Amino acid sequence: MSHQLPAILFLLPLFAAISMPVVCLKHRHWSQPISVAILAAMVLISILNLHNVIQHGEVRYVFSGWTVPLGIEWVADGLASIILVLLSILGLLGVVFTVPTFQKSLGGRVVHYYTLILLLVSALVGMVFTRDLFNLFVFLEVAAISSYALIGVAGGRALFAAFRYLVLGTLGASLYLLGVSYLYAVTGTLNMADIADRLPLLLSSKALIGGLLFMFMGLGIKMALVPFHAWMPEAYTHAPESVSPILASLVTKVALLGWIRITYWVLGAPIVIFNIPILLLVAALGTLAAIIGAFLALAQRNIKMMFAYGGISHIGIILIGLGQGNQTGFAGGIFYLLNDAVMQAALFFLAGVAFCQYGVRTIDDLGRVGKQAPWLTGCLIVMALGMIGLPPTGGFFGKWYIILGALEAGNYVSVAAVLLSTLLTLAYFVKLFEAIFRQSSTQLDVQPGEIPLSFKWTLGITSAAIILFGLFSAPIVQLLLNHALPPSL
């Protein structure tokens, strides 16, 4: 039974998504309980799967019995299982967050919304588990198509943002597919381990360089790496309030996981192609993203826009950690990835609550309600501590391990980049707090009603998780070091 868990984790949300429009055709109000039940079951199964992987080692799943180089292989290793637990928990929180107020904002499209969310989750599960480059492309596109539709589901300005995301995202997917076909032409296989076996003989091949370049560009667009990030803030800002937390926390991070798989599982850490160490390139791109993203966040007035740019700079910090090529840096990067997924979800939950309850869109609006919503401000302070990286939160320990890894590798530019990005993050949160605490409170535009329980739950759980990540950073990093390291480190 336990070796079937990866397939069950994927099929559960997929079948739920497919049957949702039929089952809920007459009974719209069933859609939320069904989605919550499916995602709660996924949380349990993914924890079971993680336990199983820790106890008995990784699970290899081969579809319909075709052996490895021929068939599509899924591997539930430590890294995939840990990320999957996070993914299902955040998905569950995202669906719980969608209370009746949001159902009004989604119009009559409630059933479509839940169908797309479940489809998105199943595609992300596929992306986490797969060890086949083309399979990764398919799930990347399934996830992307559900995200386009989810962003556009509310109509209005979001439609245009979704369209731009669609055009750029498809360009990214085409580039990725082009890269995969180059690699297929060179190696004759699509399985990651199989390609890794054949690569040492091909290091001087120009097709390999071209293929890798196209793949990294394609995935770079999907994960909003800095030169290719233009679609992301707009899409996440105009997306419905209940959609942006899930997209911001999961889609870009799982695309980043695809990048990690290719860098470490296909290429291997110490690889040097045409005198260019790949990891140095990763660290350099991360440095750029960390600094430029934070600068752009500093310039924003719209809070969702600011958080989205913050996410872009954090992707850079994760890449800096991964680019150090040692165990500390890798574990720090992955730890920061987990942490950042929670922080992004928390920030967009907060932005959603602030808009739905108080009509807050910009920093100035936030100043008007600051003192009248102490619990909102309290959660914001916790999230800000996490984003900046102050000691009791997970953000601090993530950056700590990343800096330790960079020092170990003697890479002082990376250390400086992480510190500079931290300072800039501090600057934009200071801007936020200045708006909240300096202005004298005036009358509210919107009379806040009773705050729905699900808002309190989601904000409370994510804020608590940011602190818990800090308190339990040592065991989590130890878990990552024991079970999630790539074979080449």
Added chain:
Amino acid sequence: MVEAFFAVFQRPNFLTFVIVFLWGFYIMVTRYNLVKKLIGMYLVQTSVIFFLVSISVKKGATIPVLLSTTEPVQAANYANPLPHVLTLTAIVVGVATLGVGLALCAAIYRKYGSLDEEEILERLE
């Protein structure tokens, strides 16, 4: 230099791929009409699929069903089935993306009464 120039024409299918890809990309970047952007996007996708097909062509090969079960398998006699499957999947993915894109275009037209990017941006302000 001259040799490199002629070497390009040795492989006309790769040349076609490059032209179609860049053409699609050019349309995506320069046209303001949203449907034209989608056409450019579809050209890009199709060019990649064309590339995938052209690298996996095998002359004089038959369908991948064994001609004889007793003789040893001669791989050169059979076409590789994998690229076909990849191509089909990529086409399906492309069609799905195009469908979502056209649906978004239709919704944008209903909302703003225009498909011109600049006009829509003016109305968004």
